[in-house]
Structure formats: C-alpha cells, structure tokens
Amino acid sequence: MERTANLLRGRGRRIKVLVAKLGLDGHDRGAKVVARALRDAGMEVIYTGIRQTPEQVVSAALQEDVDVIGVSILSGAHLNLMKRLIDLLKKEGADDIPVFLGGTIPIPDIPKLKEIGIKEVFLPGTHLNLIRDYILGVVGERKEH
Amino acid sequence: MNIYKLFDDAKRGSKRSLGRLLSILESPSNESFRLLKEFVKHGGKSHVIGITGIPGSGKSTLISKMISAMRRKGYSIAIVAIDPTSPYSQGALLGDRLRMQEHSTDPKVFIRSVSTRGVKGGLSLAALSMIEAFDAVGYDKIIVESVGVGQADIDIMNTAHTLLVITMPGVGDEIQALKAGIMEIGDVYVLNKSDKPEAAKTFEYLKFALETGELEIKHGWTPRIVKTSAIMGMGIDQVVSIIDEHYNYIRENSIFMDKLRDRRLFMLKLLVESLFLDNLDDMYRSGEIEELFKANDYYTSSIKIIELLLKKIRKIDNS
Known part of the structure; x- marks a missing residue:
C-alpha cells in the first residue's frame, strides 16, 4: 500500500491530493477526515480551507501540480460550483486532473455531475479505504498514459 | 513533455507549467539536471528570504500579510512552504498554504508546498531546486518558510539572503530560546502575537540579548527586532521595510552574490x-x-x- 503510493510518483515522490471546500460552506469535518485518511495512506495532502472559490482551488491545484482534486460540498450548490471548477480546469488545459466530490449530494444529481466531468461522487458513509483505493486506481491509470 | 517549452511557458507566467517544472525538480533525474543547468544561466537575481521559527508562532499568517504588503510595493513573490512528513505513514498534510490561500489567484504570487519526506537532505534539495526555478523564472522575492527544527533546516535557512526568525510571547524563558539554536542566525527577529500579554517582557529579553551580543552581528548588520501581530495586521509594513533595508545593505556590500554562491555550492x-x-x-x-x-x-x-x-x-x- 505504502509502496504503491510511493512508486506511482517515482523515487521520493508521492501522490499529491488537493482537498478543497467550495462555496459558502463552513462544515469541513468530512474534508478533514478524508485529508487525514489520505495522509495516513502515505499521500501528500494539501488542504486549502473553507469558503474557497473555484478560481482559488484551480490556481492552487496548478501551483501544487496535484495528481487529483477532491472537493467537499454540503451546501447544495454542487452543480453550479463543480461546473465552474471543471470549466476553469478546461480553460487552463488542466482537465486531465481527475476531480472527485464528496458530501451531501442528492442521488439524482450524480449522473449530471458525471456528465459535467466529475469522475466520482462519494456519499456520506463511504468507507475511507474506498476513497483511498479509488485515488490509487485513478492516479495509476493516469500515469500509464 | 518538452522541459524547455515548459520553462518558456513558465517565464511567460503559466502557473501550470511552473507547477510541473517544480515537480520534475523534486528528485534528481536527467530532466532535473538539464533544467538546473538552464536555471543557473537565467537566475541569480531574486532576493531569497528565509522565515523560520517555532511551530505555532504564526509564520504562515505573517507571510500572508507580508505578501499583501510586498505586492503593494509591486514585487512578484514566490513562496516555498515546507511542512513535515509523518514518520509513520510517510504521508503529509501540507497546511501552510491554507493561511495564504487569499493570494492563490494573484498572477504575481506563486505558492508551492514541500514536505520533508524524512529523506536525509531531501527536503533541502527539493527546496533549493525550487528556489533556482523561481529565480530563473524571474520572481523578485522568494520566501522560504520552514519549521526551524534540525540541522538540515538551519542549513537551508543559512542560504537565504535575509533571514527572519519568528518568535512569540510566553514560549518559555531565554534558556529555551538559546537551546533552540536559532537565536544566533537571524537578520530580523519578529516578535509575533505581540497583542498578547507578556509581549513586553519577551521584547525586553530580545532587546537585552541584542545589546549583550547574544544575538550575533552578521556581516556588519545589527539584527533588528520588530513587534508584530499578524492577525491584527500590526507591524507588517515595518517588517517589510526592514527587509528592503537589509536587501539594500547586502547589495551594497556584495553579500548578495556571496550568498548566492554559497547557496549553489551547498546545493x-x-x-x-x-x-x-x-x-x-x-x-x-x-x-x-x-x-x-x-x-x-x-x-x-x-x-x-x-x-x-x-x-x-x-x-x-x-x-
């Protein structure tokens, strides 16, 4: 497990994850728990704090050159915010960075989110190992290209 | 991916390209050596500012305020934020950026986090390579933030042109300060959180240490002491103008080039x-x-x- 995280980024490099909260939403317990779990899985996690704009998150992702972006939203504004996030990534030519979403997302919205370009949606109660394995898989796939 | 094209794009202001370049520099490889060769040709102009101090003294918050003040003066700024790696999982939670996120979208500010990775010298090498990259791309000021613990950390801080040591009120007596070993290396001592009680006492101690020669005079520069409260925005302009003063001083006394040479030799x-x-x-x-x-x-x-x-x-x- 630890070895895999290491190998994917070559010697001395680890999977780098950006964990972000978008919009007017101050509830970041979930984001912090996921950040902590990913750190414990041997990844480098950058947490950008609450109430971020999509612009701030995309800019941070580019500067940190992350392998994957994880967003947490509990405010209900996920469709608008994620659309803007993906549009910005496209504008920067960085839409190859996989984006996943967690939070209180109504199930009927999930297909819409995937259509926008969100790779995966994790609902409340998701096992942390599942998120970890998902990242290992998706980053591994990207590196092979 | 062509590294020279990445470098060109980075010089033109592409944050994505610069972000990628920095990743290449994280470990020695064919590409990283070629890049460094290129950087040495283009760089050597940026002012490197080291910021160290005990955990919790408010370094990241102070830097964020300093960025605002420096941007008003028109400088472009790059930040290398160093955070420790967990010795258990080898993972890291890089949190320094969080306090500086307000500057994330500023086209003239670039923030990059680095983890210590627990590799001997690995931290310093990655951080120093990044300094070379920011220098070559043309940032006016490069701020390196670190926790100020351990020899590797002191070594890298010694390569900065201007070194700020951040302390705060009520963190133990003078003995603690001396034990930490960082009280001998600063060009500027910043007493942050000076809105707190005991600030006056700690300030007096620092002043006393300076007057009695406990704080070392380096290259003819007498260390300065500034009281700040980053969270209240107090004393920030003063810190920034002292940094400028120190910059002029080392430029006039050719210390600037000596430091650059030392930094590259160390790297x-x-x-x-x-x-x-x-x-x-x-x-x-x-x-x-x-x-x-x-x-x-x-x-x-x-x-x-x-x-x-x-x-x-x-x-x-x-x-």
Whole structure:
C-alpha cells in the first residue's frame, strides 16, 4: 500500500491530493477526515480551507501540480460550483486532473455531475479505504498514459 | 513533455507549467539536471528570504500579510512552504498554504508546498531546486518558510539572503530560546502575537540579548527586532521595510552574490549526497550489496560499491 503510493510518483515522490471546500460552506469535518485518511495512506495532502472559490482551488491545484482534486460540498450548490471548477480546469488545459466530490449530494444529481466531468461522487458513509483505493486506481491509470 | 517549452511557458507566467517544472525538480533525474543547468544561466537575481521559527508562532499568517504588503510595493513573490512528513505513514498534510490561500489567484504570487519526506537532505534539495526555478523564472522575492527544527533546516535557512526568525510571547524563558539554536542566525527577529500579554517582557529579553551580543552581528548588520501581530495586521509594513533595508545593505556590500554562491555550492553538495545515497539504497534493496559482501571484506566491498555507484550515476545523461 505504502509502496504503491510511493512508486506511482517515482523515487521520493508521492501522490499529491488537493482537498478543497467550495462555496459558502463552513462544515469541513468530512474534508478533514478524508485529508487525514489520505495522509495516513502515505499521500501528500494539501488542504486549502473553507469558503474557497473555484478560481482559488484551480490556481492552487496548478501551483501544487496535484495528481487529483477532491472537493467537499454540503451546501447544495454542487452543480453550479463543480461546473465552474471543471470549466476553469478546461480553460487552463488542466482537465486531465481527475476531480472527485464528496458530501451531501442528492442521488439524482450524480449522473449530471458525471456528465459535467466529475469522475466520482462519494456519499456520506463511504468507507475511507474506498476513497483511498479509488485515488490509487485513478492516479495509476493516469500515469500509464 | 518538452522541459524547455515548459520553462518558456513558465517565464511567460503559466502557473501550470511552473507547477510541473517544480515537480520534475523534486528528485534528481536527467530532466532535473538539464533544467538546473538552464536555471543557473537565467537566475541569480531574486532576493531569497528565509522565515523560520517555532511551530505555532504564526509564520504562515505573517507571510500572508507580508505578501499583501510586498505586492503593494509591486514585487512578484514566490513562496516555498515546507511542512513535515509523518514518520509513520510517510504521508503529509501540507497546511501552510491554507493561511495564504487569499493570494492563490494573484498572477504575481506563486505558492508551492514541500514536505520533508524524512529523506536525509531531501527536503533541502527539493527546496533549493525550487528556489533556482523561481529565480530563473524571474520572481523578485522568494520566501522560504520552514519549521526551524534540525540541522538540515538551519542549513537551508543559512542560504537565504535575509533571514527572519519568528518568535512569540510566553514560549518559555531565554534558556529555551538559546537551546533552540536559532537565536544566533537571524537578520530580523519578529516578535509575533505581540497583542498578547507578556509581549513586553519577551521584547525586553530580545532587546537585552541584542545589546549583550547574544544575538550575533552578521556581516556588519545589527539584527533588528520588530513587534508584530499578524492577525491584527500590526507591524507588517515595518517588517517589510526592514527587509528592503537589509536587501539594500547586502547589495551594497556584495553579500548578495556571496550568498548566492554559497547557496549553489551547498546545493551541489546535496545533489552529490542524494545521487550517492539514493543509488546506495537501491543497491541495498535489490540485494546486490549482500551478494558483494559475502565474497569480500569491508574495505574491498566499500571500494566495489563506490565503483558500482559511479557507474550507475554516470548513466544519467546530462546532454
């Protein structure tokens, strides 16, 4: 497990994850728990704090050159915010960075989110190992290209 | 991906390209060596500011306020934020950026987090390479933030042109400050959180330490002490103007170029160490060394290993 995280980024490099909260939403317990779990899985996690704009998150992702972006939203504004996030990534030519979403997302919205370009949606109660394995898989796939 | 194109794009202000370049520099490789060669040609102009101090003294918050003040003066700023790696999982939670996120979308500010990774010299090498990159791309000021613990940390901080040591009120007595070993290296001492009680006492102690020569005078520059409260925005302009003053001082006294030379020489040392140690680790892991040691004594094994290492390192193509 630890070895895999290491190998994917070559010697001395680890999977780098950006964990972000978008919009007017101050509830970041979930984001912090996921950040902590990913750190414990041997990844480098950058947490950008609450109430971020999509612009701030995309800019941070580019500067940190992350392998994957994880967003947490509990405010209900996920469709608008994620659309803007993906549009910005496209504008920067960085839409190859996989984006996943967690939070209180109504199930009927999930297909819409995937259509926008969100790779995966994790609902409340998701096992942390599942998120970890998902990242290992998706980053591994990207590196092979 | 063409590294020279990345470099060109980075010079033109592409954050994505610069972000990628920095990743390439994280460990020695063909590409990283080629890039460094290019950087040395273009760089050597940026002012490197080191910021160190005990955990919790408010370094990141202070830097964020300093960025605002420096941006008003028109400088472009790059930040290398160093955070520790967990010794258990080898993972890291890089949180310094969080306090500076308000500057994330400023086109003239670039923030990059680095983890210590627990590799000997690995931190310093990655951080120093990043300084070279920011320098070559043309940032006016490069701020390096670190926790100020351990020799590797002191070493890298010593390569900064201007060094700020951040402390706060009520963190133990003078003995604690001296034990930390960082009280001898600063050009500017910042007493942050000085809105707190005990600030006056700690300030008096610092002043006393300066007057009695406990705080060292380096290259003819008498260290300065400033009271700040980053969270209240107090004293920030004063810190920034003292940094400018120090910059002018080292420019006039050719200390600037001496520091640059020292920094590059130090980086060369770290590169050599890294090349040897990384390959040595690989040889241990592959069992190569065990085989060798079965047939030879200590001395012969050592020489053979060094020869093998050299062969492996030569494979890195530096054309």
